[in-house]
Amino acid sequence: MGKINWFPGHMAKAFNALNRIVKGVDMVLEVRDARIPLSSINSKLEGLLKGKRHIVVLNKADLISKSSRQAAIKQLQQQGLLALPASSSDPRSTKQLLRAAVGWIQRDRAQSELSIMLLVGLPNSGKSSLINALKASAKAAGVLGAQQAYQKRAAVGPTPGLTRQVSGFQVAAEPPIYVLDTPGVMMPAVPSDEVGFKLALAGAIKDSVVGEEAIVRFLISQVSSNPRHIAALQAAQQPGYRLPGSSSSRSGYDTAARKRQEAKARELRSALAAVAAAGGLARASAASSLQERLQDNLQDVAPWHPGDEDAYDASDAQLDTGAYLRLLQAFRAGDLGQYMLDDVE
Structure with missing residues (x-):
């Protein structure tokens, strides 16, 4: 088969929107599928994140072994990145992620009237599910009331590219912190067929493409x-x-x-x-x-x-x-x- 690539028009538009939005956010949560922590690197996206508070979220971490999680985190740390495991099915992991992200903003922007975290990543990396889990963690921690925490839930689905528009969700009250959920954006050019097959196997690329x-x-x-x-x-x-x-x-x-x-x-x-x-x-x-x-x-x-x-x-x-x-x-x-x-x- 020919070279594996999947960068439809709506992704190009989403990337252009990200280019504008990222300048005004206080932190970026880059969500990667824990099974492909290296293959899911979007070099074009990485360029936008320079100089931003940045946490790499190894999502779906329950789908890999503990030793693999530790090895992936260590390798990312060697690249100068802060990486944390997370799983929407594990409230403890999302609680730790929320504490780390909110704590970072509270330390650096304690007097801010409004702070924004941006979720970015490949399609089907679990961003929308993670947002719902973060909101549940905020409610469980007493940060938000039930109405605030569940007023609007992120669209969730197993099909890559389901979320087509940027949406905001509140995860903390003091100071007010919102998370922007963005559409999944694939790298414009997949570097190799091996990486392409890994992305497809994990569900980041539509099955019909490969x-x-x-x-x-x-x-x-x-x-x-x-x-x-x-x-x-x-x-x-x-x-x-x-x-x-x-x-x-x-x-x-x-x-x-x-x-x-x-x-x-x-x-x-x-x-x-x-x-x-x-x-x-x-x-x-x-x-x-x-x-x-x-x-x-x-x-x-x-x-x-x-x-x-x-x-x-x-x-x-x-x-x-x-x-x-x-x-x-x-x-x-x-x-x-x-x-x-x-x-x-």
């Missing part, structure tokens, strides 16, 4: 050949292993639903391990086996349109797009294990 099959093949190549990812998949297959951040551990699931979700996650991990051990999707038998297992897993999850298994051969091993998407959704939710896609250790 193709679900191509992204799944990249995932399988990683868990087949990268020792770090092989170890992550093996760890996730251990009995009793509970995936932090996985859909099976999120609130809102009753016991029966949680058990069903955990069973589906175990089956997906087993299917991924089997096709990786078989050498990927090039072999007809491996592709057919993965199709069958994903077909079972898709029941009660998404519509499934089974294809003719006899149509599979070594030169044309195709899976239904819905099956590929199911596997990618599971990876992005943490159901397949904890994977640090960048080399930080």
Whole structure:
């Protein structure tokens, strides 16, 4: 395939708006997906942040191991950056982030009538979810009343580019501090295909730009050949292993639903391990086996349109797009294990 790039018109407009807005803000929270803390660097964006109070937020930190978090933070610190882990599913992490950001502003701008923090980052890095978590932390800390904290929530969704306009949300009362949530902005030029595939696998680039099959093949190549990812998949297959951040551990699931979700996650991990051990999707038998297992897993999850298994051969091993998407959704939710896609250790 050709070089991976995704910089549609609305992102160009958003970047131009950022160029104007950033001059008037007091702090920038640069949100990066914790699984791609280096690949998600937007060099053009970094140029705008020079001279600004700047915290790199390693969001979705529950989707990587503790050692990977520590290694990523250490590497960013060596670059002269303050980095903090965060997860919208972990109130403690967002509380610590809020305390650090607000404390910094309160120390430097105690007499300010109004201070503004700007959230920036790639699409689907979890900025809007993080804002809602920060507002919940502000309410829990007694900084804001319920009406203020939840008067307006950020739009949240799994599709890159969902937030299309800059919106402001209050997170502190004394002094008044607002956070501006901005649309996700991709770098105008992805530096390499490897970085492009990492961005796509994490969900920063729309699946249709790269193709679900191509992204799944990249995932399988990683868990087949990268020792770090092989170890992550093996760890996730251990009995009793509970995936932090996985859909099976999120609130809102009753016991029966949680058990069903955990069973589906175990089956997906087993299917991924089997096709990786078989050498990927090039072999007809491996592709057919993965199709069958994903077909079972898709029941009660998404519509499934089974294809003719006899149509599979070594030169044309195709899976239904819905099956590929199911596997990618599971990876992005943490159901397949904890994977640090960048080399930080």
